[in-house]
Amino acid sequence: GLGLASIAGEARAQEALEPNSYEDITQYNNYYEFGTGKGDPARNAHTLTTEPWTVKIDGMVDRPGAYGFDDIMKAMTVEERLYRFRCVEAWSMVIPWNGFELADLLDMAGVQSSAKYVAFETALRPDEMPGVRFPVLDWPYVEGLRLDEAVHPLTIMATGIYGKDIPNQNGAPLRLVVPWKYGFKSIKSVVRITLTDKEPPTSWNKANAREYGFYSNVNPEVDHPRWSQATERPVGGGLFAGRIPTLMFNGYEEDVAELYAGMDLTANF
Amino acid sequence: MTRVIDAINRGARRVPTWVVYILYMLPVPYLLYLAQTGGLGREPIKALEHELGEIALQLLIIGLCVTPLRRFTGLNLLKFRRALGLLAFIYVVLHLTVWVVLDMSLLWGQMWADIWKRPYITVGMAGFLVLLPLAVTSNNASVRRLGAAGWRQLHKLTYLAVVLGGIHYLWLAKGFQLEPILYMAVILALLALRVVPKRR
Numbered sequence: 001g002l003g004l005a006s007i008a009g010e011a012r013a014q015e016a017l018e019p020n021s022y023e024d025i026t027q028y029n030n031y032y033e034f035g036t037g038k039g040d041p042a043r044n045a046h047t048l049t050t051e052p053w054t055v056k057i058d059g060m061v062d063r064p065g066a067y068g069f070d071d072i073m074k075a076m077t078v079e080e081r082l083y084r085f086r087c088v089e090a091w092s093m094v095i096p097w098n099g100f101e102l103a104d105l106l107d108m109a110g111v112q113s114s115a116k117y118v119a120f121e122t123a124l125r126p127d128e129m130p131g132v133r134f135p136v137l138d139w140p141y142v143e144g145l146r147l148d149e150a151v152h153p154l155t156i157m158a159t160g161i162y163g164k165d166i167p168n169q170n171g172a173p174l175r176l177v178v179p180w181k182y183g184f185k186s187i188k189s190v191v192r193i194t195l196t197d198k199e200p201p202t203s204w205n206k207a208n209a210r211e212y213g214f215y216s217n218v219n220p221e222v223d224h225p226r227w228s229q230a231t232e233r234p235v236g237g238g239l240f241a242g243r244i245p246t247l248m249f250n251g252y253e254e255d256v257a258e259l260y261a262g263m264d265l266t267a268n269f
Numbered sequence: 270m271t272r273v274i275d276a277i278n279r280g281a282r283r284v285p286t287w288v289v290y291i292l293y294m295l296p297v298p299y300l301l302y303l304a305q306t307g308g309l310g311r312e313p314i315k316a317l318e319h320e321l322g323e324i325a326l327q328l329l330i331i332g333l334c335v336t337p338l339r340r341f342t343g344l345n346l347l348k349f350r351r352a353l354g355l356l357a358f359i360y361v362v363l364h365l366t367v368w369v370v371l372d373m374s375l376l377w378g379q380m381w382a383d384i385w386k387r388p389y390i391t392v393g394m395a396g397f398l399v400l401l402p403l404a405v406t407s408n409n410a411s412v413r414r415l416g417a418a419g420w421r422q423l424h425k426l427t428y429l430a431v432v433l434g435g436i437h438y439l440w441l442a443k444g445f446q447l448e449p450i451l452y453m454a455v456i457l458a459l460l461a462l463r464v465v466p467k468r469r
Contacts, residue, residue: 028311
């Protein structure tokens, strides 16, 4: 039962992470702007134009403006981060991202002391995104983090996978990665970052507030109303992959639990 | 038009029902082959579960078409209806088996909790339970035992089962998705046809 599961979970947290294949990572995606099927993004996302690309950084910053992707890359230090990735649908992968810390990008724009939250927005290109013809969500896709979550050293903007430029279906040319939260928080193809003092709206929360909270931290003890979050299936293991226990904060409890000290994680899900 | 219908009816009379069973079981080995060779994507379990469930729902819907087709067009496929119903049941059982064995890895505690706590799973399981007596009585001996009227009465549970199946699909979708809505619309339309008053 539960005892055994938690022991197995701890054992897994200790062992070295084995990354998924490049094919797993780039052919099994949720990117609803390109269709709701898992294979749709890999099939359809080639139409997305990623050059040139600018990220508008505005709101409570000292240097608001449109930052060109190449200029950002010149200023940032890209490193590899091998992270667990846990989807809210209860599947998971291990992904070798290349990227830089979001904190460094925010420093570039100069965050003002009044800022408390960071809002993100995905590109909305009806001509390039066949999925946005149907109102699966209220487009454009938006996400948000509390400022302390955003500047946490684990939070990165990913620009590559396995040392290659990040493919369109994974959120080219740059996407957020917050490894202790459900995957949908890690917004793709970011075109705008806004510093604000109010909790920003987020797409899945707008679609169904009962099921998707602002925090959406991976938590095996707080179930999605329609399915359990206690276990997950690693993608790439074929028909008999089985399930493994889901770890608190997706295995990053030691690094991030203090961000939520004193908070009721059942209410702030 | 009537000549075409008559020709189809004559042809259908010559086709033995086992042909329908054989044809409709072919997707099973094909899907298993696809699952093993990457044809169902990088995560074949959910895909296989979904495909089997969708075929089951389609079969229930095709079964629902038999009566209105006969009534409104004269096309008589009545002899295949039992096969369609039993095949639907077989696919529901396969769908359930994939869920229990491959998807949930026999985690009985988690499954039991899900059946009670998760509405779409509750509804799906209810649909399976409703189909159970129908599958068991889909034979001539049961028709004799129950009497034609009683048997017909019992098998009206199909309407409930297909609605539960439609809700099950509708409820598991994330966001506002088109396919489950279309299935539900077709189901409701086919049920509505049954309350169209008979012409004199």
